[in-house]
Amino acid sequence: MGEDRKIVEIEKIVSGGYGLARMESGKVLLVEGAYPGEKVLVKVTRDKKDFAFAKAVEIIKAHPKRKAPPCRYFGVCGGCHFMDMDYEEQLRLKKEMVMDSLKRASIDVEVEDVERSDQDLQYRSKVELTAVMHKGKVELGFKKRYSHDVVPVKGCKLASDKANRIIGFLPKLLEAFDVWVYDFRRKKGMLKHVVIRHAFSTDQVMVIFVTKTESLPQGKALAKKLASKFGWVTSIVHVMNSKDSVVLRGPYRTLYGEGVITEEYDWETYQIPPTAFFQSNYYVSKKLLDFVYSSLQLTGKERVLDLYSGIGFFSMRIALSAKKVVGVESSRISYKASLANANINQRKNTKFVNMEVEDFLKENEEKFDAVVLDPPRGGMDRQALMKLVSLHPRRIVYVSCNPPTLARDLKALKGAGYTIERVKPFDMFPQTFHVETVAVLSL
Ligand SMILES: C[S@@+](CC[C@H](N)C(=O)[O-])C[C@H]1O[C@@H](n2cnc3c(N)ncnc32)[C@H](O)[C@@H]1O
Numbered sequence: 001m002g003e004d005r006k007i008v009e010i011e012k013i014v015s016g017g018y019g020l021a022r023m024e025s026g027k028v029l030l031v032e033g034a035y036p037g038e039k040v041l042v043k044v045t046r047d048k049k050d051f052a053f054a055k056a057v058e059i060i061k062a063h064p065k066r067k068a069p070p071c072r073y074f075g076v077c078g079g080c081h082f083m084d085m086d087y088e089e090q091l092r093l094k095k096e097m098v099m100d101s102l103k104r105a106s107i108d109v110e111v112e113d114v115e116r117s118d119q120d121l122q123y124r125s126k127v128e129l130t131a132v133m134h135k136g137k138v139e140l141g142f143k144k145r146y147s148h149d150v151v152p153v154k155g156c157k158l159a160s161d162k163a164n165r166i167i168g169f170l171p172k173l174l175e176a177f178d179v180w181v182y183d184f185r186r187k188k189g190m191l192k193h194v195v196i197r198h199a200f201s202t203d204q205v206m207v208i209f210v211t212k213t214e215s216l217p218q219g220k221a222l223a224k225k226l227a228s229k230f231g232w233v234t235s236i237v238h239v240m241n242s243k244d245s246v247v248l249r250g251p252y253r254t255l256y257g258e259g260v261i262t263e264e265y266d267w268e269t270y271q272i273p274p275t276a277f278f279q280s281n282y283y284v285s286k287k288l289l290d291f292v293y294s295s296l297q298l299t300g301k302e303r304v305l306d307l308y309s310g311i312g313f314f315s316m317r318i319a320l321s322a323k324k325v326v327g328v329e330s331s332r333i334s335y336k337a338s339l340a341n342a343n344i345n346q347r348k349n350t351k352f353v354n355m356e357v358e359d360f361l362k363e364n365e366e367k368f369d370a371v372v373l374d375p376p377r378g379g380m381d382r383q384a385l386m387k388l389v390s391l392h393p394r395r396i397v398y399v400s401c402n403p404p405t406l407a408r409d410l411k412a413l414k415g416a417g418y419t420i421e422r423v424k425p426f427d428m429f430p431q432t433f434h435v436e437t438v439a440v441l442s443l
Helices: 087-104 161-176 219-229 282-295 313-318 332-344 357-363 382-389 403-415
Strands: 005-009 012-014 018-022 028-032 039-047 051-061 126-134 137-143 150-152 191-199 204-211 233-240 252-257 261-264 269-272 303-307 324-329 350-354 370-373 395-400 419-426 436-442
Touching: 005 018, 005 028, 005 051, 012 087, 018 039, 018 051, 028 039, 087 403, 087 419, 126 150, 126 161, 137 161, 161 191, 161 204, 161 219, 191 261, 204 219, 204 252, 204 261, 219 233, 219 252, 269 332, 282 313, 282 395, 282 419, 282 436, 303 313, 313 324, 313 332, 313 350, 324 332, 332 350, 357 382, 382 403, 395 403, 403 419, 403 436
Parallel strands: 028 051, 204 233, 303 324, 303 370, 324 350, 370 395
Antiparallel strands: 005 039, 012 018, 018 028, 039 051, 126 137, 126 191, 137 150, 191 204, 233 252, 261 269, 395 436, 419 436
C-alpha cells in the first residue's frame, strides 16, 4: 500500500459531509465519500499540518443504510454527496453534523430532528450549469468539487422534469447558433453559464444565459427558438457578468417574457428577478417560513428587523403580525424586488434599506423587539453582531446555511446573555451535505 493510502475507521460525520477518522499518529483525516462506522481504504488528497483530506477509494465495511445512487454522475459531478445513502439516514447524519459543530463551539443544546423535504429529488428551484466545449461539441455540466473541471451532463436528478428537458435540448441549439462557449482557463469566449429557475407553485420557468461579454449577438434568435420549442418557458434572460467567481451577477436584459418569475406561498406572492437570491427548495422553504414566523411570537406590537432580507421572503410574512418590519439587503436588485413585493402583497408596514448590514448597524439608532438574521455562509461579522446585541432585541431568529459559522455566532450571542431556546435543522438540500438550521434565541 502506498504512503498516501490507509485503511481507517470512520468515527463520525462532520461539517462539509466528511467522515472523520484518525491515523495511527492521531492526526485527523477528513474523508470524502465515507460514513460513520465504515471501514474504508482511503487515498490522502491534501496533507495539512494538523489534519489531512482523503477520498474513500474502497469501502471495506459499508454502512448498513448505503444504497445504489439513482444518478449516473454521482461521485463524478460535485453536486451531490449523500445520494448513496438512504434518505432517512441522510436526515440523521445532518442532525449529527449540526450537533458536532455546536459541540465544537462548546454549546450544549438539544438539536431537534431535521425537517424533511417532502420531495428529495427534483426539488431544486434553480440549477446552475456551466457551458463547456467537450470533444468538439457544446455541452452543459456541473463543476467538480474544489476544481474548475466541468462534468458534462444530460440531466440532473435534483432538477425538475422541465429543467431537464431544457438541459437535454439546449446544447444542440447553442451549437446550431454557433454560440462561442467561454473558456475559463484561457479567459476567452462568451457564454459561461445557463441557469434554469423553476417556480414550483406557479410552474413558471426562466432560462438565463450568462455571458462574460456584454453582447450575445444570437440572444434574441436563440430565445425565439427556445420559446417556440417549449411553450411553457415563461422568461428568457441574458445576464452580463464579467466576474468568474460568481455565477449570477451583473446587469441583464430580457430576451423573452416578463423577466421575473413568481412563487406563491400561503399568504404571499413573491416576484423573483433573474439574479436575486431565493430559497432553493420550495417545499422546505414553506416550512421554514412558517417556523421563522411562529418562532418570533408576534403580537402585533413588535418592531422587527430582518437582516439580509433578500427579496423580502421573511419580511412579507412577518409584516402580517408585526407593527413594523425593516429589511436590510445589500443587493440593489433584491432590494428593489422587496419594494415590489411589499406593494404586491400590500404590506404597508414594511421598510427596506439598500445597505450592507454592517454599515446599517453602525448607523442605526432605532430599537427592535425582534430580529431575523439570514446571512451568507460566512455568518455575521463580529462587530456587527455586537452592535446588534447592544439594541437588546428580546428575540433573535438566526437562519443559517453553514453550521460552523452559526455555532461561532451562537457562542457570541450566548456570551452576550441570550438563551438558545431551539435549534431546528431543515433539509433544504437533500442528497447534498448542506443543511439549513434555525436557532431561536431570547433575552
Ligand atoms: C441567504 S440569503 C437570504 C435572503 C432572504 N432572507 C431569503 O430568505 O430569501 C442572504 C442575502 O444577504 C444578502 N447579503 C449578503 N451580504 C450582505 C451584507 N453584508 N449586507 C446585507 N445583505 C447582504 C445577499 O444579497 C442575499 O440576498
